[in-house]
Amino acid sequence: MTPVGSTLLGVPELPEVETVRTQLAPAVEGRTVEALEVRDPLWCSPAAPAELAAAVNGRRVERLARRGKYLIWTLREEVHLVMHLRMTGNLLLVDADEDSDERSYLRVRVRLDDGRRVLFVDPRRFGTGIVLLGDAALADYLAARLGIEPLTPEFSVDALRALAKGRRTPIKAFLLDQRRIAGVGNIYADEALFRARIHPFRETGTLKPRQLAALRDAVVESLALGIDSRGATIDDFRDIDGARGSFQDAFLVHRREGEPCPVCGRTIRKLRAAGRGTYVCERCQPRPRAARRAAPSGTSSKVA
DNA sequence: AGGTCGGCCTGGCAGC
DNA sequence: TGCTGCCAGGCCGACC
Structure with a gap:
């Protein structure tokens, strides 16, 4: 198993989300999402898990990005899957034989076309996910919530x-x-x-x-x-x-x-x-x- | 309208 | 020992 990110200590903030992004990007960019399985409907509420799956399944991942503490999967045709780890969320990259429904606190499973899976594990269930259709919708969503990105020249x-x-x-x-x-x-x-x-x-x-x-x-x-x-x-x-x-x-x-x-x-x-x-x-x-x-x-x- | 506060959620632990 | 209840906190929505 390749663990990506940890919440053993402290809450995932910008550095931890950035670490997750860095570790995960090579594994998911260029891959196709075969199936997005949201096992805990609270994760994407009020949207239904099936809605997210319908929007995402079968699309290739073009880029994994970060903005603030949000992790953004940008898929083909401007489909954006936006995740937030909140307090205790954690992402794991595992092979098929390491994956099981019995895993504790498993909220979401992303099955990739190479057989590997990205697991969203979250004991406290604060973590969230949303699908946004179109670059403008993503921009609006982020602009309403986030200010200056501190590790850019904009933060003068x-x-x-x-x-x-x-x-x-x-x-x-x-x-x-x-x-x-x-x-x-x-x-x-x-x-x-x-x-x-x-x-x-x-x-x-x-x-x-x-x-x-x-x-x-x-x-x-x-x-x-x-x-x-x-x-x-x-x-x-x-x-x-x-x-x-x-x-x-x-x-x-x-x-x-x-x-x-x-x-x-x-x-x-x-x-x-x-x-x-x-x-x-x-x-x-x-x-x-x-x-x-x-x-x-x-x-x-x-x-x- | 900007600022404050409670709710969400559950593992862990202090205190009885 | 075992139970209760409080604490942790990012974000959102209700409220002032």
Whole structure:
């Protein structure tokens, strides 16, 4: 079996989806989808599994692309199968003799014309799929949901400044809003804010140009590091312990509550921002004055 | 209209 | 020990 992607640790964000795309593309591009079997109707609701199959079956895969956290199968004649892994979705590439209906959490099976299968496995059933007919329909779908792609030249300091201007929302919520910047999730938001030395409660519109520049660089660096790290661990994915160590070591503050800050040694705290568990060094990332009176802590009661 | 919040979903685990 | 119930969070839709 060739495992592609993992959700053993953390939620698939841009780097993980990109890793999946990189690994999967050579196996599916140029192949024909013999059968799309959606075994869990929730996956494509409100559309019916048969509708998706009718649109997709028998078509050749021209390209596997990524936009934000979406994985896009572009088939012949502008048929687009758009997948989202959400929280616990995972894609596996397997041979026929490794495939079975008994596999736990199997939601979708894509049978290719070479006998191999791509399996969408998802314990929590948050993952989704939709078929969009026509390039315009795809463009509309993505444009309604996603903003700037952060690993492109379009993600400039000027662009970030324009997005941030006048916004009163906390910067963490801003980073998680896919309609502004596409692909940043909870992990990389924490990592980028730490690198840029910005507190997650900081009001977005009050950030100085220098801070916005630092944040832009930090987002790009964090995502790029995530892609590198993912690539490094994908090969020994079957070795759970090996994958785990390498993956977590890359993160500076995320999920490191109670540990010393890697820069200054102050204990990393867990807060709640934008409804998410949020990790911060409040010496490196000083809490903004306006937020100091707000609830000082989230789910954690123990603060060293 | 921009911002906030609950619902979706289930494995894992804290707490009784 | 075994059960209950809460937590995790990306995205969407309801609400203010």
